[in-house]
Amino acid sequence: EDQVTQSPEALRLQEGESSSLNCSYTVSGLRGLFWYRQDPGKGPEFLFTLYSAGEEKEKERLKATLTKKESFLHITAPKPEDSATYLCAVQEFLGYSTLTFGKGTMLLVSP
Amino acid sequence: NAGVTQTPKFRVLKTGQSMTLLCAQDMNHEYMYWYRQDPGMGLRLIHYSVGEGTTAKGEVPDGYNVSRLKKQNFLLGLESAAPSQTSVYFCASSYLAGGSNTGELFFGEGSRLTVL
Numbered sequence: 243e244d245q246v247t248q249s250p251e252a253l254r255l256q257e258g259e260s261s262s263l264n265c266s267y268t269v270s271g272l273r274g275l276f277w278y279r280q281d282p283g284k285g286p287e288f289l290f291t292l293y294s295a296g297e298e299k300e301k302e303r304l305k306a307t308l309t310k311k312e313s314f315l316h317i318t319a320p321k322p323e324d325s326a327t328y329l330c331a332v333q334e335f336l337g338y339s340t341l342t343f344g345k346g347t348m349l350l351v352s353p
Numbered sequence: 354n355a356g357v358t359q360t361p362k363f364r365v366l367k368t369g370q371s372m373t374l375l376c377a378q379d380m381n382h383e384y385m386y387w388y389r390q391d392p393g394m395g396l397r398l399i400h401y402s403v404g405e406g407t408t409a410k411g412e413v414p415d416g417y418n419v420s421r422l423k424k425q426n427f428l429l430g431l432e433s434a435a436p437s438q439t440s441v442y443f444c445a446s447s448y449l450a451g452g453s454n455t456g457e458l459f460f461g462e463g464s465r466l467t468v469l
Contacts, residue, residue: 274456285357285443285460286396329396333456340386340411341456345395 245269246344248330254350258319263347265330266312273339275313277306278329280346286329320351355379359444359461366434366468374429374464376444384447384454385427386411387419389440390463396443402427403454434468441465 249264267275274293278286290299292308299306303324305316315328327348331341357378366372376385386401398411402421416438418430427446431438442465445458 273453276456278458283463285445285462286458287460288457291456331396331456333454339454339456340398340401341458342398343388343396345393 245342246330246332248328248344248347250347251345252348252350254352255317255320257321257351257353260316260318260320262317263315263328263349264312265315265344267330267332268311269332269334269342271335272332273335274333275308276331276333276341277304277313277315278331280327280329289328317349320349322351322353325349325351357444357446357459357461359442359464361464362462363465364467366431366466368435368468370434371430371432372434372466373431374442374444374466376427376429376446376461378425378427378444378446378459380446380448380459381424382446382448382459383424384449385421386445386447386458387417387427387429388443388445389413390443391440399429399442431466434466436468439466439468 247266277289280286290306295310303318307314327346329346331343360375387399388396397413400419402408405424408419420428441463444461447458
């Protein structure tokens with residue numbers, strides 16, 4: 243059973259069409275939930291860390307929220323340059339606390 | 354500021370050949386990681402290190418070895434490459450805060466390996 247499940251696998255939006263990406267997780271003790279952005283041919287780039295239910299973080303057109311079972315990445319009025327794969331990862335209160343990644347959501351924003 | 358640098362960026366091997374991927378970071382980070390990324394599988398942790406001279410197994414360690422002789426370098430070795438090891442390999446590093454891994458990883462640009 244996957245600890246981190248992202249949906250949808252792919253999402254196509256028109257420029258300006260707001261939407262949300264979902265990350266559901268099953269861990270015994272969540273230390274942190276992370277969102278990364280990955281452009282084609284590049285390594286992932288850190289976006290946000292969320293630590294507790296109810297927490298929100300914002301960066302430009304992106305807002306990440308966290309509940310006890312899932313996180314949402316809201317994209318408001320997206321632009322073509324927001325096109326990328328968005329990865330979610332969780333960190334547990336275990337040992338050296340390595341991250342477990344989801345498979346990602348590929349976002350394409352058309353002009 | 355170079356961040357995390359991986360070499361080589363591309364490599365083609367024949368089955369049974371060996372090779373080493375080099376990762377170097379200039380941020381004085383304690384933690385370093387090697388991930389592989391395959392279509393439909395996401396990022397999977399191969400090995401990691403919590404400091405100079407230490408290594409530990411991740412989710413998919415079989416067929417790989419690692420070494421961290423210097424704090425800034427983390428080497429990933431394939432002793433006898435197999436087609437199943439065709440993948441994109443990412444190195445990452447992170448720092449300690451409050452005595453624990455922050456979870457904010459800095460990634461290299463990846464090394465694309467093809468095993469024929």
